[in-house]
Each structure stands twice: as C-alpha cells, then as structure tokens.
Amino acid sequence: MPQWLPGWIDTPPQPDDAVLAISNGVILKPGDDWLMPWSAARSAVAQGQEPVYVGRWGERAVYVCGLEPDQLAGAVQSITLRDALIFGEDVPAELLGLAHQVQQWWLDHRFCGRCGTPTTIHPRERARRCDPCSLSWYPRLSPCVIVMIRRGERMLLARSSRVKRNFFSLIAGFVEAGESLEEAVQREVLEETGLKVTNIRYYDSQPWPFPSQLMLGFFADYAGGELVLQEDEIAEADWFLPDELPPVPPETTIAGRLIEAMQQEIRG
Known part of the structure; x- marks a missing residue:
C-alpha cells in the first residue's frame, strides 16, 4: 500500500x-x-x-x-x-x-461563526480564517473514550439502540469540557450502565470520522453496581465469557481490537 x-x-x-x-x-x-x-x-x-x-x-x-x-x-x-x-x-x-x-x-466553515463574513484560506495551515475577527477554524477533532470492562472471567458488551447493525460493542462517549480521560470513562460507564469501574488503563487510539472523533481506548475493572441501562443509548448489555461472544466489530476497529486483547488476557 x-x-x-x-x-x-x-x-x-x-x-x-x-x-x-x-x-x-x-x-x-x-x-x-x-x-x-x-x-x-x-x-x-x-x-x-x-x-x-x-x-x-x-x-x-x-x-x-x-x-x-x-x-x-x-x-x-x-x-x-x-x-x-x-x-x-x-x-x-x-x-x-x-x-x-x-x-x-x-x-x-465557509462563513465566520461570529460575524458571518466569508472565510479565507490560511496560506500555510489547514485552516479557514475570518480576517475581521482574527479567528481561525481548523478541522474539528472530538476526543471520545471507549472502554472494555472486565468482571472476573467475563467482559461487558453492549448493543447500541442507535446503530442498526446487529452486533455488540463497548461503552463509549465524548469527553466533556473540564474532564480528564479517566473521568470521562467513569462517567460514561455510570450513565449508560449504572456500573462503577476502577483500574482504568490506556490501550490504544484510532481516528474515527463519525463525525470527527479521536477514539481513545481503555481497559477497566468492574467495581460495583448492577446493570441499569440508559435506554436511549443502550438496547441491551451483558457479561460474556471470551469464548461465548455475540457478533462483535471486526479488528479494523478499536472496539474489535480491545475485545480481542481482553479475550487473550482472560485466557492467559
């Protein structure tokens, strides 16, 4: 290639x-x-x-x-x-x-979001610029956490209520202003599943253009709580053994790689 x-x-x-x-x-x-x-x-x-x-x-x-x-x-x-x-x-x-x-x-960003003036092209950088406001707009980048949660010999997988494809994936969400990545992991997991997690550790990252995300992958361990799903985000979720998984994303995605890595970790 x-x-x-x-x-x-x-x-x-x-x-x-x-x-x-x-x-x-x-x-x-x-x-x-x-x-x-x-x-x-x-x-x-x-x-x-x-x-x-x-x-x-x-x-x-x-x-x-x-x-x-x-x-x-x-x-x-x-x-x-x-x-x-x-x-x-x-x-x-x-x-x-x-x-x-x-x-x-x-x-x-063809027009300035502050004054409405048509933007011009920065001569040296990938940016559109409003000269009257001295503002520049670069391609958007939104950090997003995605987490594989382990509970003993089982792993948490969830099916989105928003995605039509019938596979199970991982809990994920955008990082909010003022949050650390670890805080975003804890909040997203608690909001979407009702669970608490600990031992959060970074694994890998992947650009993902839907819409303009940088996916930051983590592992975490179950720390307490029962599954209470946020229905507008999660259709169903459960704990699965590594050799009894439902359909999951391929390893071309960071979700697929996190799942595969956790399978290997549990199997030893």
Missing part, C-alpha cells in the same frame, strides 16, 4: 492529481481504485462542491470533492464510508477518514 503523507497546500488540482469522491458520507469508487484523476472528475463536480487538498498518496496529490455519478465516464460503485472502514479489505482508512473530515470542515 502506498505511503500516506498528510499535509496542506492551497493550490487547485492539476490534471494528473487524484480525487477521492465523497458526498454525504458515500464514496464513489471507480473500479478497483479509490481514486480518479482530476482530468476525469472535474466535469462532474457537484453543485456547491469544490476540490479540497487532503495530502499525498504515494506520488500523487489527493483532493476530496463531491461528484455527480451520472456525469462520470464509466461505472462507479457507491459505498458508505462506514462500511468501507468496518468491512472493507485493503482499505486506505487514514486517507478515507481524513478526506471525509476535511470535506466537512471545508463546508461547515
């Missing part, structure tokens, strides 16, 4: 530069490649869209842009970004995730 190099330039694409076509979280995939040359894409740019630089993929400069599929020559496959990241094989996850976030940032 080519080397991925994020960065920023404020120049428009050249004919041989590459475009990743994303509209409302749906990727238009031409054939076996995720990218198409700008020369083939520029006549299909959707209304209200424009190409935005993402970085370099191997030797190619990559831009993201919403395109009209019926204006493209040749067949394209439509695939949601979520399905690509969760179920796809040999997927450039960092490129796809960052491109989606860059596109949303570009569209969401």
